[in-house]
Each structure stands twice: as structure tokens, then as C-alpha cells.
Amino acid sequence: MMRVQTPQSAEELLMRARALAGLSLADIAEQFELSVPRNLRREKGWQGQLIERALGASSGSLAQADFPDIGVELKTLPIDQHGLPTESTWVCIANLMPTHAERWQDSLVYEKLKRVLWLPVQDDDNIPLAERRIGSALLWQPDAQQMQRLEQDFLELTERIALGEVESISAHHGQALQLRPKAANRKVLTDARGPDGTIIKTLPRGFYLRRSFTISVIQQHLL
């Protein structure tokens, strides 16, 4: 089984990612002797995990960036026929039992989003999964305005969690970041702060980047 060494710098990672441009998912899967599923319905993370292997990501399911030594998070980005992202982007699990107000720059959300390697992958029902191609990778750091937007959303959402109001937060909140369920199913429950200092059981939640936000990120780099 082929194994890719972890890149030593963001520049090396970007070069390797750019070298994948134009390849199909079947091309990459073949290098690892993996078969391509017919669709992603039962293996939603398949593409992301394939690309992690192809680029030598090391973190597995640890709660840290994919390339902790060089401070880069890897995200595949499903792209439609117009070149626009089709889905929101998973960031990380949310702590629903905070013991104190967390500072933005100490947060896992910040750690993951301070530098992201976006790897576009065709997402078009008319193209069989195996034939979908990789686009040109983009190494992105939020600009001042984007960072401010992310921080404000993060602080507003986490403050409500800390106040015991998680169950009143819907995916409608937040301009760039949103809080949504993140679980195998509706029956999964975890501890959260509730009203008046109580502890309640609720669905685990995670932070996601809105589709509209990643669209603006991609379009910014087309200019």
C-alpha cells in the first residue's frame, strides 16, 4: 500500500496538491489500490479521506488541523458546473459545556480556519464519481474582513452556548459560521449547558462555513 509522507511546508503541500489537478478520483484511488464507490451516499467522507492520503495528512480524527506542524487544514470543496461550491463546509465539533468564555484565537475554529488548503472536486450528478476531476488547489488565509466576520459569529454563538441557550440556536444564526447538528442520528445526545445553570442532553453540534461564504472565498481568488 502506497504511503505519502507528510509535507514539510505549506509550499510543498500546495505544490503536491496542484499536481493533483486534472486527475480523476479513479486515477488517485488506483494509486492506493482503492475501489471507487458508485456514489457517496453511504460513504460521505470518501473523497476527503482519499485526498488526505494522497497529500499525507496525519491528524486522523484528532481535534486539530490536518497538518498541525505547518498549520494547514485540508478541505475538499465540491464544485458545480459553474465552478461554485455546492455544500457548506464542516469545520469542527462545538464544545457545549464551556467552563469559561473562550477567546477566538484560542479556539479550535480559529486553529482550523487560519489557513486552509481548498481542493476543488467536481460535484455533478451527470459525471460518475470515478470520473470526477480535481481542480486547482487554493491556499487561503482569511483576510481582515473575513477574519472579523468569523470571529464575531464565533463569539456570538459560543456566548449563547455558554449562557445555556444552545437549543435556541438554529442554522439561521451567523453570517459566515453556523451551528448545526453533527451526529450519526437524532438519538445521539450529549451534555450541554441549559437554562439557569442546569445541564441538559442535546444533539451534538458542529460549526460549518456557510456556502455563501466559501463562494465568496473562491470568487475572491478568481479576481
Add this chain to the structure above:
DNA sequence: TCCTGATCATGG
């Protein structure tokens, strides 16, 4: 058509 809430597989 788009978005929110729900869901699927895997590894440690």
C-alpha cells in the same frame, strides 16, 4: 433552487 436539519462510514 437553496438551505437546514438529519444522516452515513471510519478510526482511535
Add this chain to the structure above:
DNA sequence: CCATGATCAGGA
């Protein structure tokens, strides 16, 4: 069990 990789699918 929890966090990772995400996409699915129905309702607005």
C-alpha cells in the same frame, strides 16, 4: 464514545 471525513433529502 467521540471526532474526523462530509453529503443527503425534504421543506421553505
